[in-house]
Amino acid sequence: MSILDELAAYARQRTAADMEKIPPEAMKDLAAATGSGQGKAFTEALERPGLSFICEVKKASPSKGLIAPDFPYVSIARDYEAAGADCISCLTEPKWFLGSDQIFREIRSAVKTPMLRKDFTVSEYQIYQAKAMGANAVLLICAILSPAELAGYLTLCDTLGLAALTEAHNEQEIAMALDAGARIIGVNNRNLKDFSVDFNNAARLRDCIPSDRIYVAESGVKGPDDVTILKKIGADAALIGEALMRSDNKTAMLKTLREAAK
Numbered sequence: 001m002s003i004l005d006e007l008a009a010y011a012r013q014r015t016a017a018d019m020e021k022i023p024p025e026a027m028k029d030l031a032a033a034t035g036s037g038q039g040k041a042f043t044e045a046l047e048r049p050g051l052s053f054i055c056e057v058k059k060a061s062p063s064k065g066l067i068a069p070d071f072p073y074v075s076i077a078r079d080y081e082a083a084g085a086d087c088i089s090c091l092t093e094p095k096w097f098l099g100s101d102q103i104f105r106e107i108r109s110a111v112k113t114p115m116l117r118k119d120f121t122v123s124e125y126q127i128y129q130a131k132a133m134g135a136n137a138v139l140l141i142c143a144i145l146s147p148a149e150l151a152g153y154l155t156l157c158d159t160l161g162l163a164a165l166t167e168a169h170n171e172q173e174i175a176m177a178l179d180a181g182a183r184i185i186g187v188n189n190r191n192l193k194d195f196s197v198d199f200n201n202a203a204r205l206r207d208c209i210p211s212d213r214i215y216v217a218e219s220g221v222k223g224p225d226d227v228t229i230l231k232k233i234g235a236d237a238a239l240i241g242e243a244l245m246r247s248d249n250k251t252a253m254l255k256t257l258r259e260a261a262k
Helices: 002-020 024-034 039-046 072-082 102-109 124-132 147-160 172-182 200-204 224-232 248-259
Strands: 052-057 088-090 117-120 137-141 163-168 186-187 214-218 237-242
Touching: 002 124, 024 124, 024 163, 039 052, 039 088, 039 163, 039 214, 052 072, 052 248, 072 088, 072 248, 088 102, 124 137, 124 147, 137 147, 137 237, 147 163, 147 172, 163 172, 172 186, 186 200, 224 248
Parallel strands: 052 088, 052 237, 088 117, 117 137, 137 163, 163 186, 186 214, 214 237
Antiparallel strands: none
8 A cells, every 4th residue: 555545545534533523514514604715816826927836834744754843833824925925735634744624724814825725635525624624725636536536526626616736646647637627737746656756747747738727836846946947847836845844944945936936
């Protein structure tokens, strides 16, 4: 079983436990009580001229272990917002990434920047959860979903007014995302089955994504040179986590990356 398989299996266990606490119909009511979804704000942030930045808040990862022993997540999110982050990604996976729904909620209440709930979506219930938490967008990973599931989840996101970042790792998964109607497609340079990183993946697969879709490059950005490459290949946005989380001055780091994108 790959790491991704374990993450997906654990997500199913977590979702089942969450359903015991708040049944699906009650979660749907909570989602409805938040009003119309704000997915448009996430999409528009990525459509701005130039390279947009999705800045990630995460404490740990399966491949790197503990990344941020000191983890003032609300302050980090506020720093991102003050530095001009276009969107904020927040991990809610608790076992390998040490995230939580509570961390997401606290950040959501502290910033106005559009937010992505980054988790391993294996159930419609999690999409309703995301809306109830105030997320603008959810992550859908092709590698853990069937084509029918992906299409259904994208339709549900549309119904709820949420954006969806659909993540692919190869040509077949990009085709799956396009067939399902995905409008925001992320190419992950990290292979989630073994967590190896190939930064060239973003460039190699760029031509597979039509110009009328939003193209997000994920993982592997270490500094300004990498951002320059993503700008040259025509990425619309970059999702950056570890490089920012390990920086002592996240505001200055993001400013440097933005300069490289000009």
